[in-house]
Amino acid sequence: MTLNPSVRDAMLGAVPSLRAFAISLCGNVDRADDLVQETLLRAWANINSFEPGTNMSAWLFTILRNLFRSEYRKRRREVADGEGSYAESLKTQPEQASRVEFEEFRTALNKLPTDQREALILVGASGFSYEEAAGICGCAVGTIKSRVNRARTRLAELMSIESADDFGPDHEMRAVLTGSGSS
Amino acid sequence: MDHRKPTGPKGSMTAPMQAATPEKRRTALNREVQLKIGQQLRASYNEVVEQGVPSRFLDLIHRLEGEKVGQDDKEAQ
Numbered sequence: 001m002t003l004n005p006s007v008r009d010a011m012l013g014a015v016p017s018l019r020a021f022a023i024s025l026c027g028n029v030d031r032a033d034d035l036v037q038e039t040l041l042r043a044w045a046n047i048n049s050f051e052p053g054t055n056m057s058a059w060l061f062t063i064l065r066n067l068f069r070s071e072y073r074k075r076r077r078e079v080a081d082g083e084g085s086y087a088e089s090l091k092t093q094p095e096q097a098s099r100v101e102f103e104e105f106r107t108a109l110n111k112l113p114t115d116q117r118e119a120l121i122l123v124g125a126s127g128f129s130y131e132e133a134a135g136i137c138g139c140a141v142g143t144i145k146s147r148v149n150r151a152r153t154r155l156a157e158l159m160s161i162e163s164a165d166d167f168g169p170d171h172e173m174r175a176v177l178t179g180s181g182s183s
Numbered sequence: 184m185d186h187r188k189p190t191g192p193k194g195s196m197t198a199p200m201q202a203a204t205p206e207k208r209r210t211a212l213n214r215e216v217q218l219k220i221g222q223q224l225r226a227s228y229n230e231v232v233e234q235g236v237p238s239r240f241l242d243l244i245h246r247l248e249g250e251k252v253g254q255d256d257k258e259a260q
């Protein structure tokens with residue numbers, strides 16, 4: 001018996017976003033890829049427990065998230081930095097100015113508690129609904145909502161502090177420009 | 184610290200538009216920051232997504248397909 005090609009394709013199709021999610025959890029590309037590999041192996045071995053017609057992506061995210069929680073969490077991000085290898089992994093380097101912002105954002109994101117970070121990523125980047133995210137994280141929908149809110153608030157604080165210089169005259173000027181409608 | 188000096192090029196545009204209260208300004212600032220957070224979040228995520236499927240995972244799936252499916256956890260410890 002071979003695996004249904006559509007199931008295989010769905011697994012492969014989910015790999016890019018699984019990696020993105022894993023990297024945001026681990027903060028390290030190599031470890032994230034190991035995590036994705038482990039997820040695929042686990043999924044493959046348990047493919048019979050996947051219900052056809054349900055969301056393959058959500059199923060794989062759930063496996064990955066649980067693996068991360070059970071094993072990787074023990075190692076507690078001892079290579080917490082990981083930004084270097086993350087930046088290196090990017091094929092297209094953002095332009096200098098936006099690149100600084102980008103790094104600031106990654107740093108701020110990494111300061112969030114894991115449960116807030118994963119909720120924010122699942123809802124804000126992966127495109128899962130609150131309900132799906134709750135299913136993946138094994139918690140109530142309300143819990144996901146409050147985690148996302150706290151994550152957003154905290155990020156806003158961190159980013160405002162880190163880019164305080166941006167809010168000088170330049171910002172005032174921008175406020176004037178945007179506030180005065182079209183010109 | 185939140186006292187802002189009216190520095191920068193003033194020109195003739197010094198008229199206070201819509202009397203921006205600190206309250207209003209904070210809300211606008213917050214909205215701007217939240218917008219930026221959303222953009223950065225998706226941008227950093229999509230950077231990875233756009234890398235596609237690394238050959239490592241294609242190889243893995245091909246290798247697994249060479250094996251029998253359903254040998255549940257045979258190798259898992």
